Amino acid sequence: xxxxxxxxxxxxxxxxxxxxxxxxxxxxxxxxxxxxxxxxxxxxxxxxxxxxxxxxxxxxxxxxxxxxxxxxxxxxxxxxxxxxxxxxxxxxxxxxxxxxxxxxxxxxxxxxxxxxxxxxxxxxxxxxxxxxxxxxxxxxxxxxxxxxxxxxxxxxxxxxxxxxxxxxxxxxxxxxxxxxxxxxxxxxxxxxxxxxxxxxxxxxxxxx
Amino acid sequence: xxxxxxxxxxxxxxxxxxxxxxxxxxxxxxxxxxxxxxxxxxxxxxxxxxxxxxxxxxxxxxxxxxxxxxxxxxxxxxxxxxxxxxxxxxxxxxxxxxxxxxxxxxxxxxxxxxxxxxxxxxxxxxxxxxxxxxxxxxxxxxxxxxxxxxxxxxxxxxxxxxxxxxxxxxxxxxxxxxxxxxxxxxxxxxxxxxxxxxxxxxxxxxxxxxxxxxxxxxxxxxxxxxxxxxxxxxxxxxxxxxxxxxxxxxxxxxxxxxxxxxxxxxxxxxxxxxxxxxxxxxxxxxxxxxxxxxxxxxx
Ligand code: SF4
Ligand code: SF4
Numbered sequence: 001x002x003x004x005x006x007x008x009x010x011x012x013x014x015x016x017x018x019x020x021x022x023x024x025x026x027x028x029x030x031x032x033x034x035x036x037x038x039x040x041x042x043x044x045x046x047x048x049x050x051x052x053x054x055x056x057x058x059x060x061x062x063x064x065x066x067x068x069x070x071x072x073x074x075x076x077x078x079x080x081x082x083x084x085x086x087x088x089x090x091x092x093x094x095x096x097x098x099x100x101x102x103x104x105x106x107x108x109x110x111x112x113x114x115x116x117x118x119x120x121x122x123x124x125x126x127x128x129x130x131x132x133x134x135x136x137x138x139x140x141x142x143x144x145x146x147x148x149x150x151x152x153x154x155x156x157x158x159x160x161x162x163x164x165x166x167x168x169x170x171x172x173x174x175x176x177x178x179x180x181x182x183x184x185x186x187x188x189x190x191x192x193x194x195x196x197x198x199x200x201x202x203x204x205x206x207x208x
Numbered sequence: 209x210x211x212x213x214x215x216x217x218x219x220x221x222x223x224x225x226x227x228x229x230x231x232x233x234x235x236x237x238x239x240x241x242x243x244x245x246x247x248x249x250x251x252x253x254x255x256x257x258x259x260x261x262x263x264x265x266x267x268x269x270x271x272x273x274x275x276x277x278x279x280x281x282x283x284x285x286x287x288x289x290x291x292x293x294x295x296x297x298x299x300x301x302x303x304x305x306x307x308x309x310x311x312x313x314x315x316x317x318x319x320x321x322x323x324x325x326x327x328x329x330x331x332x333x334x335x336x337x338x339x340x341x342x343x344x345x346x347x348x349x350x351x352x353x354x355x356x357x358x359x360x361x362x363x364x365x366x367x368x369x370x371x372x373x374x375x376x377x378x379x380x381x382x383x384x385x386x387x388x389x390x391x392x393x394x395x396x397x398x399x400x401x402x403x404x405x406x407x408x409x410x411x412x413x414x415x416x417x418x419x420x421x422x423x424x425x426x427x428x429x430x431x432x433x434x435x436x437x438x439x440x441x442x443x444x445x446x447x448x449x450x451x452x453x454x455x456x457x458x459x460x461x462x463x464x465x466x467x468x469x470x471x472x473x474x475x476x477x478x479x480x481x482x483x484x485x486x487x488x489x490x491x492x493x494x495x496x497x498x499x500x501x502x503x504x505x506x507x
Contacts, residue, residue: 026261026265026266045407045408045410045424046413046420049420076262077413077417077420079258079369079408079410079411079412079413079421080258080259080369080370080411080412081369081370081373081408081411082369082370082373082374083369083373083408085373085374086373086374086382087382095374099261099262100261100266102261102262103261103262103263103264103265103266106262106263107265116416116417117259117262117412117413117416117417118262119416120259120412120415120416121259121260121261121262121263121412121416122262122263124257124259124260124262124263124412125256125259125260125262125263125264126263128220128253128254128256128260128272129264132251132253132254133220133223133253133254134220134221134226134254134257136220136221136226136227161456162453162454162456162457162494165453165456165494166227166453166494168494169230169491169492169493169494170225170229170491170492171225171226171227171228171229171230171492171494181220181223181224181226183251183252183253184251185251185324188323188324188325188326189253189272189275189324191323191324192271192275192320192321192323192324192326193268193271193272193320194323195319195320195322195323196267196268196271196316196317196320197265197267197268199267199316199319199320200265200266200267200268200316203267203312203316
């Protein structure tokens with residue numbers, strides 16, 4: 001189904017990736033405003049780890065490098081620090097575009113499968129929509145055990161000092177495993193999110 | 209002073225047994241002294257934090273925040289929403305501004321909210337607790353209840369990202385915000401100048417990509433040490449947690465010997481206002497602050 005969405009998008013936008021981004025990516029209509037000054041890339045805290053820092057991503061979008069952009073793990077490294085946003089001379093909402101690109105690539109099934117932040121982000125959202133609030137314990141355990149039991153036990157052991165410290169300071173509650181925090185109206189929240197997803201799918205061409 | 213009332217959005221990390229539960233303890237103590245009444249928004253939900261976009265997308269994420277704002281408008285009409293968490297504040301405020309400037313998004317959000325029997329009107333204001341302190345009180349007013357100034361103690365004010373950008377506290381620069389330094393000074397402490405005040409702590413990537421984010425944390429703590437600080441103080445629960453709990457890992461990775469307590473502004477204020485270690489939530493530090501515990505015990 002994911003690849004269907006991808007095929008559908010390719011068919012619809014042909015070789016105009018910029019148009020596709022403008023129509024489907026959060027704040028994507030701003031991309032054409034970039035004047036390639038490089039301030040965003042220079043401001044990015046994880047800059048050295050990005051294969052394609054923001055400025056380059058914008059250039060690639062305009063050059064129609066669809067596959068390369070959407071399969072890149074670069075935008076997944078955005079820490080949402082908003083440094084680029086406040087410095088960009090053209091006031092591009094760069095952070096949001098990075099988020100939007102990551103989300104779009106994820107929805108199309110093109111985002112790198114094992115990119116750790118993608119994996120964590122998905123777990124995070126699934127965690128919060130369940131009860132309406134974060135269950136920090138389940139979230140960290142889920143993250144440690146994402147690659148299976150063996151590596152999970154290894155990570156959990158490596159992180160045990162942190163866990164014990166938090167436990168001692170009463171900032172980690174083992175009871176969260178059985179009875180976590182949550183909203184009363186989870187039913188309403190689920191209905192509301194389902195509706196929101198439907199509307200977004202319709203607007204962004206995700207609807208089948 | 210008239211009692212000030214706000215609709216309170218504590219956020220997930222401040223709940224009992226969660227990673228910033230000591231933040232909440234100290235905020236409550238501080239508010240008692242300042243005669244601030246915080247009424248929790250009934251049945252508030254998670255803001256989606258800075259990572260929620262990846263699976264949640266645009267509208268579902270805004271709808272989560274709009275739900276909180278709608279609940280506040282309904283249950284606590286006329287009160288501004290106050291968040292203590294940087295991410296909660298940023299997310300709620302971002303939603304408010306995006307919906308205000310985009311009528312499609314506004315209508316879509318309301319169509320979804322109807323499923324939960326709610327309606328968002330776009331009336332309520334969204335503030336961070338430090339905004340309230342600085343703007344609604346002011347440093348002189350905040351100084352008045354100080355009974356035990358934090359004399360001779362040196363703090364590195366770590367502002368971080370999300371209380372600073374993209375909105376920030378009114379009138380502050382993004383590169384060198386000074387409100388936290390002024391708060392420290394108002395409490396009688398010394399704010400050391402250092403160069404990592406607004407460095408990103410790695411955010412959610414501290415969990416997912418630790419090798420990369422621990423370099424950020426190392427730079428922050430190292431600079432605080434280099435400039436003579438004894439403590440780091442911050443307004444953000446994620447900054448607090450990342451910079452405090454990973455110091456041990458940073459030590460392993462870089463061979464450093466970091467052991468610097470990381471506190472909340474509200475903990476310092478509680479102590480300067482004469483509160484006990486417990487009221488200031490000092491027992492919630494993973495890296496304990498014995499000097500402050502002794503200070504709190506002093507009559
Ligand atoms: S700072 Fe703005 S204008 Fe400059 S390269 Fe980045 S996005 Fe483009
Ligand atoms: S918000 Fe993201 S893209 Fe912008 S500087 Fe920070 S990490 Fe880089």
